[in-house]
Amino acid sequence: MGRQPCCDKVGLKKGPWTAEEDKRLINFILTNGQCCWRAVPKLAGLLRCGKSCRLRWTNYLRPDLKRGLLSEAEEKLVIELHSKLGNRWSKIASHLPGRTDNEIKNHWNTHIKKKLRRMGIDPLTHEPLIPSANDLLHQEQQQVGASADRREGNDKVSEEQGEEENITSTVDDAFCTDEVPMIQPHEMIVPCASTPSASFSISSSSSSSSSSSSSSSSCSSSCSSVKAQEIQPPCMEWPESVCLWGLDELNGWDFNYAQGDEQLGLDLFTQWQRTALDQETWKFELF
DNA sequence: AACCACGCCAACCGCCACGTT
DNA sequence: TAACGTGGCGGTTGGCGTGGT
Numbered sequence: 001m002g003r004q005p006c007c008d009k010v011g012l013k014k015g016p017w018t019a020e021e022d023k024r025l026i027n028f029i030l031t032n033g034q035c036c037w038r039a040v041p042k043l044a045g046l047l048r049c050g051k052s053c054r055l056r057w058t059n060y061l062r063p064d065l066k067r068g069l070l071s072e073a074e075e076k077l078v079i080e081l082h083s084k085l086g087n088r089w090s091k092i093a094s095h096l097p098g099r100t101d102n103e104i105k106n107h108w109n110t111h112i113k114k115k116l117r118r119m120g121i122d123p124l125t126h127e128p129l130i131p132s133a134n135d136l137l138h139q140e141q142q143q144v145g146a147s148a149d150r151r152e153g154n155d156k157v158s159e160e161q162g163e164e165e166n167i168t169s170t171v172d173d174a175f176c177t178d179e180v181p182m183i184q185p186h187e188m189i190v191p192c193a194s195t196p197s198a199s200f201s202i203s204s205s206s207s208s209s210s211s212s213s214s215s216s217s218s219c220s221s222s223c224s225s226v227k228a229q230e231i232q233p234p235c236m237e238w239p240e241s242v243c244l245w246g247l248d249e250l251n252g253w254d255f256n257y258a259q260g261d262e263q264l265g266l267d268l269f270t271q272w273q274r275t276a277l278d279q280e281t282w283k284f285e286l287f
Numbered sequence: 288a289a290c291c292a293c294g295c296c297a298a299c300c301g302c303c304a305c306g307t308t
Numbered sequence: 309t310a311a312c313g314t315g316g317c318g319g320t321t322g323g324c325g326t327g328g329t
Contacts (some may be wrong), residue, residue, distance in 0.1 A: 014293075014298080014299075015297095015298075015299090016298075016323080017297090017298085036314085037314080037315070038313085038314065050314085051315080051316095052299080054316085055297085055298065056297090058316095059297075059298085062298075085318085087318065088317085089318065101317070101318080102298085102318095103296085105318070106296050107295095109295095109296095109319095110294070110295055110296080111295095152314085210324090
């Protein structure tokens with residue numbers, strides 16, 4: 001039988017997304033909502049497969065994403081959740097608003113794993129590591145070096161260990177997954193007073209990567225019934241991530257590609273730019 | 288300045304689950 | 309119930325940036 005590829009891969013672009021592609025994808029989703037990923041590239045004028053578009057949106061372009069390193073609290077949460085859920089990154093991500101499974105997975109593999117190992121904890125089982133003969137030898141050699149370091153004044157290793165023992169113990173004491181607040185769609189995008197009637201909310205289907213069922217249900221509705229003309233330009237509070245793109249880039253964007261509702265797209269982005277500008281100003285004031 | 292090694296992270300790939308026909 | 313289509317998930321890869329030599 002053989003499985004069909006998710007899309008016709010011939011002639012499709014791969015690799016890093018360009019600003020222009022991002023523009024098109026964002027504008028398309030702002031205009032039409034998330035629907036039928038397979039059709040998105042065609043409709044948005046992108047030479048990408050639908051899967052790639054979905055990944056780009058959920059992992060990078062979604063307006064409710066937090067950027068930057070995970071905070072200590074978030075890290076604690078990830079460790080605790082991982083001990084309970086294992087490598088079910090999307091489930092873990094659903095407990096961390098604004099974080100994606102990919103991001104958490106990356107952070108786990110690059111930071112947390114190492115930390116846990118340094119603490120003598122198996123990152124897979126969360127049990128204390130049973131060192132092999134080789135490890136013991138290696139450890140012994142390291143301890144000689146470490147004690148030399150300590151003599152120099154900075155006891156980095158023990159400091160770090162102490163800190164992290166603290167982390168796990170506090171997590172064990174205080175944490176309960178049931179108590180983790182889940183961000184609600186309406187909490188991500190705050191309607192502005194100026195457009196109280198705005199019914200359009202992209203967050204309704206993008207609250208988290210685990211909300212697959214809701215996303216598919218919203219898809220069916222937005223696919224069939226929502227026309228671009230019916231959509232009020234959304235008024236949203238864009239997170240900092242959007243602002244980080246820099247105004248020059250935003251101002252340089254144009255939305256004149258063929259399929260879209262050009263005026264609507266323009267309105268949407270004018271609004272986006274304005275909000276971005278506001279937040280940029282706020283950032284400047286902050287610094 | 289040039290080279291190399293390493294770490295990080297965005298993106299890809301393949302499999303799976305689920306819904307529809 | 310089987311076949312198929314689609315979206316989602318988790319593992320892996322490769323490009324890029326950075327620090328060291």
